[in-house]
Amino acid sequence: MDEEEYQEESKKINNIGPDPNAWLVTFTDLVMLLLTFFVMIFSTRSIDKLFIRDVFSQLFKHAHIEDSSGDIPVVGQKKKIILGKEMLKKELENQEVLKKINAEEDERGISISLSSDALFQSGEARVPLSGWHLLDALGVLFRNIDNDIIIMGHTDDIPVKTDKYGSNMELSVERALAVAKYLNERVDVPASRIAAGGYGDSRPAFSNDSDKNRTRNRRIEFILRKPK
CATH class of the missing domain: 1.20.5 (Single alpha-helices involved in coiled-coils or other helix-helix interfaces)
Structure with missing residues (x-):
């Protein structure tokens, strides 16, 4: 080299x-x-907790595993229609929610009243985090029945004190719409089964002659329509 x-x-x-x-x-x-x-x-x-619950529920159904009530779920079973107060109480097992609602029967169907103060801050129409668990519990019930649901907002007779809403009527409608949107988007209650509106202070359940009665008049009303 x-x-x-x-x-x-x-x-x-x-x-x-x-x-x-x-x-x-x-x-x-x-x-x-x-x-x-x-x-x-x-x-x-x-991941939504309700989504997880649905996934496991479907697994149990296909595996024919008994649920907490001891009944074996039947695949393809039709949803129930709430026909009375007692049936409503049986289906809505959440005791905390049962204590916060008032259920009545009339020509429209089953009326469920929930205090607006449990869902909204004064003069507001946005559902805060503190009200989610109540709507989640009701939403699970609504999602698993076939009744159409009318959501109506009600206020007391004190004029609204915010620039966002021009009247109690407007505030009541916005609150009902906020609840309907929550149930549809977060709990998957079909929009085709929900209608929303508001009466403002025009249909009080009690005379607006005391703070207690005004509080009772501030409410969200869920009307479960009976089939014709």
Whole structure:
């Protein structure tokens, strides 16, 4: 080997070594793992509890596992129609909600009244976090029955004191719409079975002659229509 060939071979040997860009492979893998980790956390936090409950319910039905009532669910079973107060109380097992509602029967069907103060802040028509559990419990019932549902807002006779709403009528309608939207979007009650409106202070359940009665008049009314 002459001198020129020896120097050429030495250059090749000296150039052999770790790739200075090799760290990018490990870095890319780390970034992908972190991204996957955060996506999993976000997905877990975003799963609706009601959705999970439905998934397990469907699994139980197909596996013919007995539910908490001891009855074996029948696949394809038709939904129930609430026909009276006693049937309503039986189906709505949440005792906390039962204590907060007042149910009556009239020509329209079964009327369920829930105090607006339990759902809304004064002069507001946005359902706060504190009211979600009540609507979730009612929504599960509404989703599993076939009655059409009319949601009506009611207020007391004190004029509304906010620039958002020009009258008690407007406030009552907006509250009913907010409840209807919540039930449809968060609890999956079909929009085709929901109607919403408001009476303002025009249909008080009690005379507006005391703070107690005014509080009772501020309500959201759910009317479960009986089939004709």
